Amino acid sequence: MTRVLIVGAGPAGIRAAERLVGAGLRPVVVDEGARAGGQIYRRPPDGFIRPPQQLYGSDAGKARALHALFDAMAAAGQVDYRPQSSVHAIRDGVAHVAATRIPYDRLILATGATDRLVPVDGWQRAGVFSLGAAQIALKAQGVAIGRQIVLAGSGPLLTLVAAQLLAAGAGVAAVLDTSPLAAQVQGGIGMALARPTVTARGLAMRARLGRLYHAGVRLERITDDALHWRDAGGRAQVTECDAVALGWHLRAETQLADLAGARFAWSDTWAQWLPVADQMGRAGRGLYLAGDGLRILGADGAEVAGALAASACLDDLGIATPDTRALLRRARRLTRFAAAMARAFPWPGAQLDALPDTAVLCRCEGITLGQMRAAADHGGPEANRVKSLGRIGMGRCQGRYCQLAAADLIARHAGLAPRDVGRLRGQPPVRPVPIGALLDD
Amino acid sequence: MSGQLVRLAETGRAPVAFRFDGQDMTGLLGDTVLTAILLGTGSLRPAEFGPERRAGFCLMGACQDCWIWAEDGSRLRACSTPVAAGMRLLSTAPERWPA
Numbered sequence: 083m084t085r086v087l088i089v090g091a092g093p094a095g096i097r098a099a100e101r102l103v104g105a106g107l108r109p110v111v112v113d114e115g116a117r118a119g120g121q122i123y124r125r126p127p128d129g130f131i132r133p134p135q136q137l138y139g140s141d142a143g144k145a146r147a148l149h150a151l152f153d154a155m156a157a158a159g160q161v162d163y164r165p166q167s168s169v170h171a172i173r174d175g176v177a178h179v180a181a182t183r184i185p186y187d188r189l190i191l192a193t194g195a196t197d198r199l200v201p202v203d204g205w206q207r208a209g210v211f212s213l214g215a216a217q218i219a220l221k222a223q224g225v226a227i228g229r230q231i232v233l234a235g236s237g238p239l240l241t242l243v244a245a246q247l248l249a250a251g252a253g254v255a256a257v258l259d260t261s262p263l264a265a266q267v268q269g270g271i272g273m274a275l276a277r278p279t280v281t282a283r284g285l286a287m288r289a290r291l292g293r294l295y296h297a298g299v300r301l302e303r304i305t306d307d308a309l310h311w312r313d314a315g316g317r318a319q320v321t322e323c324d325a326v327a328l329g330w331h332l333r334a335e336t337q338l339a340d341l342a343g344a345r346f347a348w349s350d351t352w353a354q355w356l357p358v359a360d361q362m363g364r365a366g367r368g369l370y371l372a373g374d375g376l377r378i379l380g381a382d383g384a385e386v387a388g389a390l391a392a393s394a395c396l397d398d399l400g401i402a403t404p405d406t407r408a409l410l411r412r413a414r415r416l417t418r419f420a421a422a423m424a425r426a427f428p429w430p431g432a433q434l435d436a437l438p439d440t441a442v443l444c445r446c447e448g449i450t451l452g453q454m455r456a457a458a459d460h461g462g463p464e465a466n467r468v469k470s471l472g473r474i475g476m477g478r479c480q481g482r483y484c485q486l487a488a489a490d491l492i493a494r495h496a497g498l499a500p501r502d503v504g505r506l507r508g509q510p511p512v513r514p515v516p517i518g519a520l521l522d523d
Numbered sequence: 524m525s526g527q528l529v530r531l532a533e534t535g536r537a538p539v540a541f542r543f544d545g546q547d548m549t550g551l552l553g554d555t556v557l558t559a560i561l562l563g564t565g566s567l568r569p570a571e572f573g574p575e576r577r578a579g580f581c582l583m584g585a586c587q588d589c590w591i592w593a594e595d596g597s598r599l600r601a602c603s604t605p606v607a608a609g610m611r612l613l614s615t616a617p618e619r620w621p622a
Binding site: 131209219223 | 530577
């Protein structure tokens with residue numbers, strides 16, 4: 083039987099598995115989570131009792147359906163499910179999971195996304211988390227990240243996490259959005275045209291934040307007990323807090339796609355490098371991509387993309403698949419929505435311009451902006467050279483949380499566009515792995 | 524000091540006793556190590572490259588900020604490891620490491 087490997091058991095990976103199983107294949111599904119669902123539909127451990135409606139809100143039905151679908155496939159042995167497993171390397175048709183090797187004929191990567199971060203002076207302190215982390219803490223553990231929380235950044239998650247924390251009884255001190263209202267109105271029109279109900283739901287959620295919410299802000303620095311910022315009128319503001327959650331929309335998790343040979347192109351819409359694939363997700367010989375790791379379309383888009391990638395895989399194997407025209411139409415509509423959303427919540431360039439040389443850019447190794455600029459001056463404004471000289475992107479997170487900001491800062495420093503400073507190449511291991519796992523040959 | 528995290532829900536689970544930097548602490552069954560520690564204290568570990576302390580960042584296994592130690596010299600990622608009864612955890616490497 084053809085060996086198909088799916089990496090990731092979020093909405094994209096689950097829908098891909100469903101389609102392969104429907105065609106009589108038995109894919110291997112490797113996932114980092116303890117239970118399938120991915121991050122957005124992440125499930126708490128056994129013994130937690132809040133119902134799906136409380137965890138996933140209006141998307142509870144979708145979450146339940148995906149969980150039930152995957153659990154049924156796993157229980158029936160229709161998928162070879164490997165939970166709590168990380169692929170750290172891919173080479174020559176073999177995926178490496180610590181000391182385990184998984185050879186495959188076809189590879190479907192559904193690796194999702196992380197928060198997209200830009201540095202804020204002081205963000206290396208304990209008590210500063212990503213927005214996604216604030217949501218995971220609440221959803222999967224039933225905890226708030228602090229007593230007086232400031233949520234800051236931009237993107238759909240900002241409003242969503244704030245609303246979820248308030249509903250759960252957490253102390254939210256402020257919700258600070260770097261996107262100006264004008265950009266939100268402009269993008270919002272496109273969002274409403276593509277998905278009126280979803281857009282209305284977001285607006286209602288925003289309205290519930292009331293006076294906690296401020297648009298068009300600039301974050302200046304985080305101290306032990308406060309966040310310093312400027313409001314849309316440029317006035318200095320200080321909000322006392324004991325926790326900060328930061329995030330600017332999402333960053334596609336593409337390191338495995340890189341190792342598997344995908345090509346990349348700079349996307350102005352999403353302000354990041356994204357893998358190149360056809361509309362079905364074909365990204366190379368036997369390589370298929372789906373979900374936020376390919377295009378930041380969110381959970382609904384990931385379900386569609388997972389089904390499409392599996393269909394492409396089956397098609398290439400000469401196995402008949404259900405008609406995909408309706409899925410492709412839906413994917414196009416979700417893409418219009420996502421592109422409008424990206425315009426509504428843009429990359430916070432002005433904030434980067436104001437960062438001091440002493441601000442930490444790489445949280446892993448405490449490398450400052452000044453050190454990065456010195457490396458760029460010494461070796462030239464190219465991302466991989468700055469990495470070699472200044473270690474930006476070489477720390478334990480492998481550049482996940484600094485590389486987009488670093489590239490933009492290098493570009494601003496040199497007067498170039500971000501695409502002109504190049505893309506950090508992924509390097510194995512993309513996750514930490516014990517040395518012992520690498521020594522057996 | 525008080526903890527970084529605040530428990531808002533899911534309080535009916537069984538207690539789990541463990542040690543962190545020699546102090547007795549108690550979590551609940553299903554807590555991650557990160558949750559269990561940060562409910563009782565403000566951070567997980569010192570930073571290696573700066574004066575500040577660290578308390579994790581992404582909580583989804585991507586940033587690797589929350590790796591801490593066990594007294595036996597092994598390491599674990601606090602955000603993705605469930606707390607277990609009798610764990611003996613450290614914010615820094617044990618004194619005689621490497622053995």
